[in-house]
Amino acid sequence: MSPAVPLIEAQGLRVERGGTVILDIPLLTVEEGEVLSLIGPNGAGKTTLLQTLSYLVGPFGGTLFFRGRKVGPDLPVLAYRRALAMAFQDPLLFDTTVFENVASGLRIRGVQKREIRAAVREGLALFGIGGLKDRSARSLSGGEAQRVSLARAFAIRPDVMLLDEPFAALDPRSREPLIEDMQAILRRTRTTTLLVTHDLMESLRLSDRIAVMDRGKICQIGAAHEVLNAPVDEFVASFVGTGTILEGRVVRNKGDTVLVSVSGSGEVIESVGAFPVGETVFLCIRPEHVTLSVPSGRAGQESPLPTSARNLFSGAVTKVSPMGFYQKIDFDCGFPLVSYVTLQSCEALKLAEGRRVTASFKASAVHMIKKTADPAESP
């Protein structure tokens, strides 16, 4: 599936501004067809990385290879830039019609008129905005404008799509459908994509791999479940781990609920929702919805009665960390699970590292999101 030569290979990327190193990445490879998201807090260097990869900002140290060719000596910078397309947080449309906007990247490349018409039609159709073709870009709503901006980038049919927080400025009503459409588009076009976002959910939904960045460095890069289940350090953990997020595959559809087998553990979680069997999903469980109990001597109190809509797992506490009025309890029951308990409960249950507990949460407490691209099950 993945070719021997990565689509993009960046070696020793280093950007300094005013004596401060704002980007320092020894090695980054992007494989053909993958969606890689860059997440991290503001100032982590996500956007700088995107701009550096696209030669948009001033001098930087390091070397870029595109399909194995060194950008500069083997491949002219302009030719390299023209293999990429980029969309930003703001639509940045030109003051002309929607058609001309979507055509602009192709006009810049001197593409034939007939080809431009076809590519524009396709780009507009991709984002479901064919009807806006002749409208003035000024008359569009925020959501429409961002669709035009993305259609303009896709119309180029780039080898690599760079997206810099493309959904961040949208209100939820236009944001949700656009993310859903983007999932379908990425799945269908298989466009190699780098997505900058500070929204973990957004990156989980859209990407194959996640790179967590902080202070100009990539802290961890890997498949979603690797980053979620095995964060390499405190920073990554704190950034991705406000609750429990698990990757899994739907193994049975019971109508109102589905059974999801958690990747890497084989445990099965029941969750309210309807997804077809075989679908890869993320399960998000908020810590306050997970209740803990301890096997005790009192009969009948050992554990809550298992009902059809309840998940029960037993495991050992791995960590207890204070969080104000609550204690955050990490424990391992074949997969990592996080729970918040009050200080009183914590004392009553005598929670400490290594203590065995039973965790329960309702099937309705599990929030499921669909993962976009899974190379194994491409249509």
Add this chain to the structure above:
Amino acid sequence: MELILEGLRKAFWLLVTFDPEVMGITLLSLKVSGIATLVSLVIGISVGAVVALSRFPGRRIAVTLINTGMGLPPVVVGLFVSIFLWRNGPLGFLGVLYTPTAMIIAQAVIATPIVMGITVAALQQLPKKLRQQILALGATRFQLVLIMTREARLPLLAAVMAGFGGVISEVGASIMVGGNIKGYSRVLTTATVMEASRGNFDTAIALGVILLVLAYGVNLVLTRIQQRERPR
């Protein structure tokens, strides 16, 4: 009052009869200021775009100089252009002093900083990321300048208006380098000055009215375009 009414009557008469001398003066005014404005647009927009879009040492000083140049007194321009074009001056070999060509040069010198200053301001008003977006669409540096200028076309219309308005109404430079020669280098402003100094207030008023109508007409057309395309 009598004087003004008489002047207006005469002006009306000169206009409806297409008085050949007045027509000649008017056409020359339009030609000289029109060409001067075109020259200033070419130089002003291209240099202004470079100043606005690139980073180089001394850029801030350059912007300050351009802005200062926007208020260049026409008489001073006339003086220096005269000195340069003087028979013994550095450009004396051209032999264009006291010709419409000299007037075009002087007026272009006046209008260029105006156009340049407005161009710099107009381009800097565009969103910062727009430049990155255009480059990310695959533009060369030349295409970048072209597209940015196109995006700033509405404020740039103001540059055309200001440039043309500045030169069609200036008199100091035109009289110094053109010489106000009858039927050759006499334009509306220089003719107005001359007629008024001779006491021919009626003719002076007529010429003044034509000048006003011209300036109004040109600005009316440009304003129409600007308002029609104005962002909502």
